[in-house]
Amino acid sequence: MRTLVMCIAFGAAVLGCEAAKCTSDLDCVSTRFCQFPAGECGGEGLCVKSPADAVCIGTGGIDFRNCGCDDVTYESDCWRKAARTSKQSEGACP
Secondary structure (H helix, E strand, O other), X not given: OOOOXXXXXXXOEEEOOOOOEEOOHHHOOXXXXXXXXXXXXXOOEEEEEOOOHHHHOOOOOHHXXXXXXXXXXXXXXXXXXXXXXXXXXXXXXX
């Protein structure tokens, strides 16, 4: 059995395939944001899906906090991604 994978081009982003490279959210489709490597708040990243807030309920806690590139402390990676920002560091923001 063969699986057919269809890719749909939308600007610089591609749906249905691997994450597209980006330098800002404008390079991604509306359901995705440009996530940079952990510890970097700019440069080249990948368009990743932003979860709905409801998906993040029940996630988090003091051991899962991380600091976003927007200098906000998030209770979990899920909440940070829902806010559409990259991870600056583990733990609370200084």
